[in-house]
Amino acid sequence: MAEPGTPGTSGDRGTPPRDVVATVLGFARTLRAAGVPASPDRVEAMLQAIGALDVLDATAVYWAGRLTLCSGPDDLDRYDAAFAAYFAGEAPRMRSAPADQKQVMALSAPLETGTGEGEDDASPDVAGQASADEVLRHRDVAELTLTEREELRRLFALLRPAAPMRASRRRRPSAHGSVHAARTVRRALRDGGEITRLMHRRARPRPRRVVLLIDVSGSMSPYADALLRFAHVAVRARPAVTEVFTIGTRLTRVTRELRLRDPDKALAASGSAIPDWSGGTRLGEVLKAFLDRWGQRGTARGAVVVVCSDGWERGGTELLAEQMARLSRLAHAVVWVNPHKGRAGYEPLTGGMQAALPSLDAFVAGHSLAAFEELTGVIARC
């Protein structure tokens, strides 16, 4: 455990409450900048906790804040860093410079130089628009011009991802199904103690969890933007049962960021959370990290897990094969989305794909909007 620094700003003698409040508010700001959402009611709880402990004791202040402001293990490292920085008088460390965010957004620009600028300023003809949309739906997103990409973003809003369903343990009243003894008797009481009708109940279907693992390594960069937009639509449709992680050289959970309503803001937020954009790929290791930290605990259990990657694995593929097998034992279904599968004559020859194939329930393309529509169907039918 990190040894907390000594408080330098709070007064050494007497400590008027106003001073403490100002210090705590300043600390909360630092913490928010570090990415821990320290909401006002939590800050109030921290002040209350400090009141119950010793204000002058750095360790007490450290625990008072950690217990009230953090809400998950991911927050703890950030809290420790912010605490050390703030109470040691260092400048608050931001997670990433704003310049990086700009760069991230630039990723959605074409990587190959666009040519078709002539058709971009076509007249707004409705019928023509409809057929253009139709053409756009089937185009490979890697080959679009800047304006076509803008158009496609609009079409993403039209995706309607349906959730796969499962039976739950929670029951609901129903005309059929097993007899609900309590309700039957309750009804009998109303009828003067005479059982006149049997009441029934049956399992209520619930949406199954969907987990998206999106490869953001260099070889996938033409598709990363589209895949994240697809993920955004999926998260917005079912926020409670959809989880999104990006994989590359590291594992990053971007579910929280993608819950923002505006797709561009959501993408910018998740972009700044992802430290390994366009880096290399270590699929096996990152998949293992996912299964160790999230999957086995419950995130992957009984879920539909969708891996979006081209299967380029730098190292050996044994680890990947092993982890894919582990994933398929935990998950309800494993779907692999490979953008290259949409190309004519594609064969899954890369080592990573070969290693993953035996553990897959479905292997689909993910290069165009039409392919994404098909993917939503595959997920819903799992």
Place this chain on the structure above:
Amino acid sequence: MSQPTLPADPDALAEALRATGYLPDEGLATAAYLALVMRRPLFLEGEAGVGKTALARALAEVTGRPIYRLQCYEGLEASQALYDWDFGRQLLHLRAAEAAHATGDTQALEASLYDRRFLLARPLLQALEDSPSVLLVDEVDRADDEFEAFLLEVLSDFTISIPELGTIRADVPPLVVLTSNRTREVHDALKRRCLYHWLEHPDFDREVAILRTRLPEVTERLARQVAGATLKLRGLDLLKPPGVAEAMDWASALHALGARELDPDLAARTLGAVLKYREDTDRVQSLAAGALFGG
């Protein structure tokens, strides 16, 4: 009921917990102390077997309060968590009244049907009625959103309103301990009302101390060896790293076999007490046993 006075500070609480055989670290003692004085629920997360549930029991012992435990599962309903009417007995009551021709005053009869004696109190209601108490909501991550919603309602003002009977309020809010193994993210609204603490595996010295306190029959040497080997196992990147609970199981398994110290042969035979996956067992057995369990 005579109430022991609340500990004056976290150190005093840690001391009291130690006396019951639970060895907290500084953070956990502070968390439990704040939960007591701030009357805020304590939300404990951490690996399975680090002592989340045990803390609630130890706190009940320290404060001399009764403990009520609610095990969560998917589909947990209000009738299992809050209260339920004993319909069978209500029916009997009605029939008995009929047989005695005492059905004249229908209003009185109706009122008598919803008497407190026909109410079955479930853990949440029990904890409020038997105040002050300790309420352990175990593995809250296993419950679903519907349950979280009404748990939130109870935890925000510690009252339960029963339409037929009225509102039941706790004189002193119970000390609530929620545990989660983090199989899913619990809703923020619930966490916001709680103190949050992440429990780590104990370090070597504390693990030895825990083994010695909980299993006094195990020799000091064996306890140190088991704690050391468990620590090494945790560093192996296993599917399920052993917790304190597994270390205790292991030590008592070894003790049951009459071991006074750990040797590779005994370790291999009792590995099932610490490792719960075939892949883990295979890996550990393929490693040089001497390196792990020697000296």
